[in-house]
Amino acid sequence: MTGLSSESYKGARDWYPEDMRVRSYIFNMWRKVVKSYGYEQYDAPLLEPLEVYAAKSGQELVNDQTYQFTDRGDRRVAIRPEMTPSVSRMIAAHRQEIAYPARWFSIAQFMRYERPQRGREREFWQLNCDIFGVEGAMAEAEIISLGDKLLKSFGAKSDMYIIRINNRRIINFMMAHYLGLDAIQSQLMIKLFDRKNKIAPEAFRDQAIDIFGAENAKAGLQKIAHLLAAKSMGDLPEAIRDSDAVKEVQQLFTLLEKVGVTNAVFDITLMRGLDYYTGTVFEFFDMHPENRRSLFGGGRYDGLVGLFGAEPVSAVGFAPGLTTTELFLQSHNLLPKFVSTTDVYMIVLGNALTGALDVAEELRKEAINVEIDFTGRKIDKQLKTAIKKKIPYLLFIGEDEVRSEVYSLKRTETGEEKKISLERVVSTVKDRRHHVEIENDEEFDISDLKA
Amino acid sequence: MTGLSSESYKGARDWYPEDMRVRSYIFNMWRKVVKSYGYEQYDAPLLEPLEVYAAKSGQELVNDQTYQFTDRGDRRVAIRPEMTPSVSRMIAAHRQEIAYPARWFSIAQFMRYERPQRGREREFWQLNCDIFGVEGAMAEAEIISLGDKLLKSFGAKSDMYIIRINNRRIINFMMAHYLGLDAIQSQLMIKLFDRKNKIAPEAFRDQAIDIFGAENAKAGLQKIAHLLAAKSMGDLPEAIRDSDAVKEVQQLFTLLEKVGVTNAVFDITLMRGLDYYTGTVFEFFDMHPENRRSLFGGGRYDGLVGLFGAEPVSAVGFAPGLTTTELFLQSHNLLPKFVSTTDVYMIVLGNALTGALDVAEELRKEAINVEIDFTGRKIDKQLKTAIKKKIPYLLFIGEDEVRSEVYSLKRTETGEEKKISLERVVSTVKDRRHHVEIENDEEFDISDLKA
Numbered sequence: 001m002t003g004l005s006s007e008s009y010k011g012a013r014d015w016y017p018e019d020m021r022v023r024s025y026i027f028n029m030w031r032k033v034v035k036s037y038g039y040e041q042y043d044a045p046l047l048e049p050l051e052v053y054a055a056k057s058g059q060e061l062v063n064d065q066t067y068q069f070t071d072r073g074d075r076r077v078a079i080r081p082e083m084t085p086s087v088s089r090m091i092a093a094h095r096q097e098i099a100y101p102a103r104w105f106s107i108a109q110f111m112r113y114e115r116p117q118r119g120r121e122r123e124f125w126q127l128n129c130d131i132f133g134v135e136g137a138m139a140e141a142e143i144i145s146l147g148d149k150l151l152k153s154f155g156a157k158s159d160m161y162i163i164r165i166n167n168r169r170i171i172n173f174m175m176a177h178y179l180g181l182d183a184i185q186s187q188l189m190i191k192l193f194d195r196k197n198k199i200a201p202e203a204f205r206d207q208a209i210d211i212f213g214a215e216n217a218k219a220g221l222q223k224i225a226h227l228l229a230a231k232s233m234g235d236l237p238e239a240i241r242d243s244d245a246v247k248e249v250q251q252l253f254t255l256l257e258k259v260g261v262t263n264a265v266f267d268i269t270l271m272r273g274l275d276y277y278t279g280t281v282f283e284f285f286d287m288h289p290e291n292r293r294s295l296f297g298g299g300r301y302d303g304l305v306g307l308f309g310a311e312p313v314s315a316v317g318f319a320p321g322l323t324t325t326e327l328f329l330q331s332h333n334l335l336p337k338f339v340s341t342t343d344v345y346m347i348v349l350g351n352a353l354t355g356a357l358d359v360a361e362e363l364r365k366e367a368i369n370v371e372i373d374f375t376g377r378k379i380d381k382q383l384k385t386a387i388k389k390k391i392p393y394l395l396f397i398g399e400d401e402v403r404s405e406v407y408s409l410k411r412t413e414t415g416e417e418k419k420i421s422l423e424r425v426v427s428t429v430k431d432r433r434h435h436v437e438i439e440n441d442e443e444f445d446i447s448d449l450k451a
Numbered sequence: 452m453t454g455l456s457s458e459s460y461k462g463a464r465d466w467y468p469e470d471m472r473v474r475s476y477i478f479n480m481w482r483k484v485v486k487s488y489g490y491e492q493y494d495a496p497l498l499e500p501l502e503v504y505a506a507k508s509g510q511e512l513v514n515d516q517t518y519q520f521t522d523r524g525d526r527r528v529a530i531r532p533e534m535t536p537s538v539s540r541m542i543a544a545h546r547q548e549i550a551y552p553a554r555w556f557s558i559a560q561f562m563r564y565e566r567p568q569r570g571r572e573r574e575f576w577q578l579n580c581d582i583f584g585v586e587g588a589m590a591e592a593e594i595i596s597l598g599d600k601l602l603k604s605f606g607a608k609s610d611m612y613i614i615r616i617n618n619r620r621i622i623n624f625m626m627a628h629y630l631g632l633d634a635i636q637s638q639l640m641i642k643l644f645d646r647k648n649k650i651a652p653e654a655f656r657d658q659a660i661d662i663f664g665a666e667n668a669k670a671g672l673q674k675i676a677h678l679l680a681a682k683s684m685g686d687l688p689e690a691i692r693d694s695d696a697v698k699e700v701q702q703l704f705t706l707l708e709k710v711g712v713t714n715a716v717f718d719i720t721l722m723r724g725l726d727y728y729t730g731t732v733f734e735f736f737d738m739h740p741e742n743r744r745s746l747f748g749g750g751r752y753d754g755l756v757g758l759f760g761a762e763p764v765s766a767v768g769f770a771p772g773l774t775t776t777e778l779f780l781q782s783h784n785l786l787p788k789f790v791s792t793t794d795v796y797m798i799v800l801g802n803a804l805t806g807a808l809d810v811a812e813e814l815r816k817e818a819i820n821v822e823i824d825f826t827g828r829k830i831d832k833q834l835k836t837a838i839k840k841k842i843p844y845l846l847f848i849g850e851d852e853v854r855s856e857v858y859s860l861k862r863t864e865t866g867e868e869k870k871i872s873l874e875r876v877v878s879t880v881k882d883r884r885h886h887v888e889i890e891n892d893e894e895f896d897i898s899d900l901k902a
Contacts, residue, residue, distance in 0.1 A: 003760025004503060006544035009528065012496030014541045017555065020492045036815040038793040038822020040840075041471045045463030045574055046497070046530070046560065047518075052455060067498075069520035072564045077460065079497070079530070090465045093457035099839035103822060104468065109497065113523045123496055138804075138825045258805055260812075309454025342489040353589075354709055361711075364487045371489020371554060374589045388550035389491075 011114075011122025018390075021338035023125070026154075026325055027107050030127045033153050037146055039105040039129060044086035047077045052085045055307055056276040065112040079111045083128040084276065084304065084317065091132055091315075092308030100133025100313075119293060119327050130317030132305070137248060139316040140280045141255035143298060147284055147318055148261050151295075154325075155334045161295060164267040165252065165282045168299070169245035171271060178239055179223055185211050194271040233266050245279075252280060276301040280316070286324075291331035296320035343429050344393045345386035345412075346372045347379060355402030359395075359422065366426045370395075387412055393429055462565075462573025469841075472789035474576070477605075477776055478558050481578045484604050488597055490556040490580060495537035498528045503536045506758055507727040516563040530562045534579040535727065535755065535768065542583055542766075543759030551584025551764075570744060570778050581768030583756070588699060590767040591731045592706035594749060598735055598769055599712050602746075605776075606785045612746060615718035616703065616733045619750070620696035622722060629690050630674055636662050645722040684717050696730075703731060727752040731767070737775075742782035747771035794880050795844045796837035796863075797823045798830060806853030810846075810873065817877045821846075837863055844880055 008014045015023060031041070053062050067079040080086055083106060091098065106128045116122055129146060131139050144163060151161060175186035188211045196204055205221065212220035223237070230236050233246060240246065249266060256264050264282075272281040279300035286295050298318025306312035329335045344363060348356045353374055360370045371391065373382045386394055396408040409425050410417040420428070459465045466474060482492070504513050518530040531537055534557060542549065557579045567573060580597060582590050595614060602612060626637035639662045647655055656672065663671035674688070681687050684697060691697065700717060707715050715733075723732040730751035737746050749769025757763035780786045795814060799807045804825055811821045822842065824833045837845050847859040860876050861868040871879070 004506060004540070004758050005500070006540050006759040006761065008540075008544075009496045009498045009500070010524065010526075012498060014496070014544065015494035016541065016545065017491035017493050020494060023494075024492065035792050035820045036818070038796070038820055038842075040468035040792055041475060042468050043466035043471060043474075045460045045465070046562065047460045047463060047574070049456070049460070055455060067520075067522065069518075071518065073461065075461075089455070089457050089459075090467065093459075093465065094467065099836040101822075101824065101826060101836070111497065123498070134826060136825075142823075142825075259808055307455050308457040310457065341486050341491055345489070357710055367487070369486045369489060372593075373552065374587075374593075375552060375585060385550040385552075391489075 009123075011116040013121060013123070017340075018338070021341075022326060022335065023322060025336070025338065026322060026329075027127075029153050030107060030150060030320070031105075033150050034105045034127070034129055034146065037103065037142065037149075039103040041106060042087070042090065042104050043106050043108060044080070044083065044090060046079055047071075048080055048086055048089070050076045050078045052089065053078060053081065056085070056274070056304060058273055058275045060273075061112070065114055067111045067113060080108075081110055081112045082274075083108060083110070083126065083319065084130075084274070084301065087128065087130060087317075088301075088304040088315065089308050091313055092305045092310035095305070095310045095313060098132070101139075102132040103130075104132070105129045119323055121323060125322035126319045128317065128319045130315055132313050132315050134316070135314045137252045137255055137280075139314070140252050140282075140300060141259055141261075143316050143318055144256060144264065144282055145259040145261050147282075147296065147298075147320070148263075150320060151284070151328070154329055156328070156332060158263045159287065160332050161263065161287055161328075162285050163261065163264040163282060164270045164285055165249065165264055165280065166267055166270040166272075167245045167249050167280050168277045169279060170240065170243065170249065170268070173243050173245060174227070174240055174268070178227075178237060179212075179220060180216070181211070190271045191273075193269050194273050196269055227268050230268055236268065248279070272297055272299055274301075276304045278302045282318070284320075286328050286331065288328075288331040291327055293324065293327075295324050295328055339390040339392055342369045342371045342389065342391045343433070344368060344370045344395050344409075344425075345382075345389070345391040346370055346395045346397055347382045347386075348372065348374060348376075349379070349396060349398030349401075352398050352402050355399070356397040359397055359402075359407070362422060363426065366430075368426060368429050392432060395425065460574075462567040464572060464574070468791075469789070472792075473777060473786065474773060476787070476789065477773060477780075478578075480604050481558060481601060481771070482556075484601050485556045485578070485580055485597065488554065488593065488600075490554040492557060493538070493541065493555050494557050494559060495531070495534065495541060497530055498522075499531055499537055499540070501527045501529045503540065504529060504532065507536070507725070507755060509724055509726045511724075512563070516565055518562045518564060531559075532561055532563045533725075534559060534561070534577065534770065535581075535725070535752065538579065538581060538768075539752075539755040539766065540759050542764055543756045543761035546756070546761045546764060549583070552590075553583040554581075555583070556580045570774055572774060576773035577770045579768065579770045581766055583764050583766050585767070586765045588703045588706055588731070590765070591703050591733075591751060592710055592712075594767050594769055595707060595715065595733055596710040596712050598733075598747065598749075598771070599714075601771060602735070602779070605780055607779070607783060609714045610738065611783050612714065612738055612779075613736050614712065614715040614733060615721045615736055616700065616715055616731065617718055617721040617723075618696050618700050618731050619728045620730060621691065621694065621700065621719070624694050624696060625678070625691055625719070629678075629688060630663075630671060631667070632662070641722050642724075644720050645724055647720055678719050681719060687719065699730070723748055723750055725752075727755045729753045733769070735771075737779050737782065739779075739782040742778055744775065744778075746775050746779055790841040790843055793820045793822045793840065793842045794884070795819060795821045795846050795876075796833075796840070796842040797821055797846045797848055798833045798837075799823065799825055799827075800830070800847060800849030800852075803849050803853050806850070807848040810848055810853075810858070813873060814877065817881075819877060819880050843883060846876065 050068050061081055066081050071077055109123055109125045111123050175181045175189055181189055192207050209217040226237055270283055277299040281299035283297035284295040286293050300316045302314045346356055356372055360372050363370045392412055394410040394412055401407050406419050407425055408419055501519050512532055517532050522528055560574055560576050562574050626632045626640055632640055643658050660668040677688055721734055728750040732750035734748035735746040737744050751767045753763055753765045797807055807823055811823050814821045843863055845861040845863055852858050857870050858876055859870055
C-alpha cells in the first residue's frame with residue numbers, strides 16, 4: 001500500500017515535546033496568575049449546537065469560519081470557535097446553584113476556518129477568564145488588571161503594550177445620536193471602524209461615504225475626523241462627553257489607577273467584533289515595532305446568559321490566545337530557555353539493568369524524574385540521546401556502581417562529573433531545580449491538588 | 452426570541468469547577484507519574500484525515516463511531532477517536548530528528564459516536580503514553596509497570612485489579628495452526644473472543660460453530676474448551692506452548708517480576724480490538740464486584756509508524772481514560788475530598804475596598820490565592836458564597852483592620868477565628884496547604900517549568 005501523508009491538518013500544529021515546553025510554560029503561568037485571583041477552572045464540550053453561535057457571535061464567524069456539520073443523530077453542530085457562548089450556557093443551566101460572584105477560567109482549544117498566517121491558526125488555544133454576577137465597574141477593573149498581571153508575570157513591562165478601552169454604549173450613542181445612523185448603517189460603521197487599522201485611509205473614507213450616503217457624507221466625515229482627533233475623553237464632542245456611558249468609563253479609569261494599571265487609554269475607535277458585548281470593551285495591544293498587533297481583548301456581555309432561557313446574569317471576561325502570547329514573548333525576548341522535564345538520564349553499563357531499575361525507583365521516590373536507557377547501545381549513543389533531549393543530568397550505572405553504591409553524576413551542559421552517593425545525587429538534582437525556580441520567580445504551587 | 456437550550460451536547464459533559472477538581476486531580480497525578488519515568492508531553496491536532504483511521508483502527512471505529520465531515524477546503528476529516536495514529540504520524544514526520552528511545556505522553560480529548568452509558572461518553576479524555584524505538588520486552592515491562600504505578604499512586608492496592616496479558620503472535624498462531632482457521636475466519640474468531648465476557652456462553656458457542664462450519668465445529672469447540680481451561684501458559688496445548696511468541700511472553704513475565712508487578716496473568720482469550728497491534732497486548736481489569744470492567748489497555752504496534760511513508764519504528768503504548776479511572780477510584784473509595792483552589796475569600800466591610808485590594812496583592816505575592824468579594828452585600832451573603840465555593844479561609848477586612856493591620860482569619864470548616872497579623876495569615880494558610888500536601892503524598896513539582 002502507498003504511504004499515508006505524515007503532515008498535520010492544515011492550520012493545526014503538531015506539538016512535539018520541545019514545542020510543548022513553551023506551551024506548558026505559558027499555560028502554567030496563566031493558571032497560576034488567575035488562580036491567585038480566586039478563579040476556578042471549568043471546561044465545556046468541543047461541540048455545541050450551531051445556533052448557540054448564530055445568536056450573538058456575528059455573521060462572519062458563523063457563516064464563514066465555523067467548522068460545522070450534521071452528526072449521526074441529525075444534530076447541526078459546530079466545533080467551538082470561542083468559549084463565551086458555552087460558558088454562558090453553563091451558567092444559565094445552573095444559574096440557581098452557582099455562588100456569585102462566580103470567577104471561572106478555562107484553557108482549551110478552538111477551531112475557525114481562516115487563512116492560516118503568522119499569529120493565526122485554524123486550531124488555536126485560549127485562556128478564557130470571566131466573572132459573573134457583578135454589575136459595577138470593579139468587575140471590569142479586576143479583569144483588566146488580571147490581563148495586566150498575566151503579561152507582567154512573564155516579565156513584561158508597562159511600556160511594551162497599551163490597553164485600549166471603549167464602551168459599547170458610547171459606541172451606540174455615537175452611531176445613533178452623533179453620527180445620525182440607523183441600525184443597519186451603525187452595524188456597517190462598527191465593522192468599518194473594526195477594520196480601520198487594517199485598511200488604507202482612502203479605503204476607510206470611501207466605505208464611510210458609502211455608509212452615510214451621498215447627501216450626508218460630507219458632514220459625517222467631518223464628525224468622524226473630529227472623533228478620531230480626540231486624544232482623551234475630554235476631547236470628545238460635547239454630546240457624547242455628557243452621556244452616562246462616558247461617566248461609567250471615567251469611573252473605570254479611576255478604579256484602574258487604584259489597582260495599579262498605568263497604561264490604559266480611551267480609544268473611541270475600538271469596537272471589538274463580537275455582537276454580544278453590552279458595555280466596556282478593551283484590547284491589549286503589543287507596542288513592539290515589529291509585532292504591532294492586538295494581543296487579546298474582552299468586555300462586558302450582560303445579555304448572553306439570558307439567551308439560554310434564564311434570567312440575565314452580568315458578565316465580564318477576556319481571552320488571551322496562546323499564539324499571540326508566544327509571539328509577544330518572542331518579540332520582547334521574554335521566553336526562558338527550556339530543558340526537558342526529565343531530570344536524570346540513566347546510562348546502563350554492562351549487566352546492571354536490575355540494579356539500575358532499583359536505583360531509578362529510589363530516585364523517583366524522591367520526586368526525581370528518571371529515564372532509563374535499557375537499549376544496551378554503546379555509551380556514546382546513549383549520551384547523544386540525553387543531549388538531544390536536553391536532560392540536565394546523566395547518571396552512569398554499572399555493576400561497580402551498584403556494588404559500591406557510589407554513582408557518577410554528570411551535568412550534561414558543562415560536562416562536570418562527580419562520584420557521589422545516591423543521597424547526594426538527590427540533593428544535587430533538587431538543588432538545581434531550586435535555583436531554576438528562583439530564577440523564574442515561580443512559587444510552590446500545589447493548588448491543583450487539595451484534600 | 453425564544454430561549455436556546457442550556458443542555459450540553461449529548462454524551463459530552465459540562466465540567467463545572469467542582470467536577471473539574473476531580474479531573475485536575477487525576478490529570479495531575481498522571482502527569483506526575485509519567486514524568487517520573489522520563490515521559491515528555493506532546494499534543495496532536497483535533498482533526499486528522501479520515502484515512503489515517505481507515506488504515507488500521509478497525510472498521511467499526513471508522514464506519515460507525517467517527518465524527519467525520521468534509522471541511523470548507525473539501526478535505527475528508529475526522530475528530531480524533533484515539534491518539535495512536537496521530538502520534539505515529541508525528542513520529543514518522545520527524546523520524547530522523549527524534550532521539551530514541553522516545554518516551555511521550557499526552558492528555559487530550561477524543562470523540563466517538565457511541566451510545567452514552569456509565570463509563571462511556573461521546574467526548575472522553577485519555578492519557579496516552581508510548582515508548583518508541585525499543586524492540587525488547589523491557590519496553591512492555593516498563594509500560595505495564597507504569598500502568599501499575601498510576602493506579603498505586605492513587606492509593607490502589609494490587610488486589611483491586613489484575614493485569615491480563617496476551618500476544619498477537621500467539622493469537623495468530625493459535626487461530627491458524629491450532630484452530631486451523633483461514634484469515635477471514637480468524638478475524639471473526641478474534642472479534643468473538645473479544646466479546647466473550649459480554650455475551651452468554653450459548654451465544655459464544657453458537658457463533659463459534661458458525662465460524663468453524665458444521666463439519667469442523669465439534670473438533671474446534673473441543674480445542675477452544677481446552678484453551679479456555681488453561682490457567683497458565685504451562686496448560687496450553689503443546690503446539691502453542693512451544694511457539695516463539697510464548698517464549699516472548701515468558702520473558703515479559705520475568706521482567707515484570709523484576710519491576711515489582713505482582714498481579715499480571717496470562718489470558719489466552721484477551722484480544723484487544725484495534726487492528727494495529729503486532730505483539731504483546733494487555734488490559735488492566737477492575738476486580739471490584741460492582742465495577743468489573745476493563746480499566747485500560749495497550750500493547751505493541753510496530754507497524755503503524757511505517758504506514759506514514761517512513762521506515763517502521765517499534766512502539767509500545769497504553770491509554771487510561773479519565774472516566775474509567777474516576778469510576779475505579781469511586782468504587783474503591785480512593786477519591787479525596789476536594790476544596791476550592793482558592794485559599795482565602797476576602798469579605799470587605801464598609802468602605803475598605805482600597806485597603807482590601809492592597810492586602811490581596813500582598814497575599815498574592817506570597818503565592819496565596821485570594822478572591823475578593825467587592826459586591827458590597829451583607830456579610831452573611833458573602834459568607835454563604837465562600838462556604839458554597841468550599842474556600843478554606845475567610846478574611847475580614849474593614850477600615851479598622853486596615854488601620855490596625857490586624858485581621859480576622861476564620862477557618863470556613865470549623866468556624867475557628869483568630870485575630871492576627873498579615874504575616875501570620877500567610878503562615879497559617881501555607882501551613883494548612885503543607886499538611887494537605889503530606890496527606891496526599893504529593894511532592895514538590897516544578898517540572899512543567901524549567902530554564
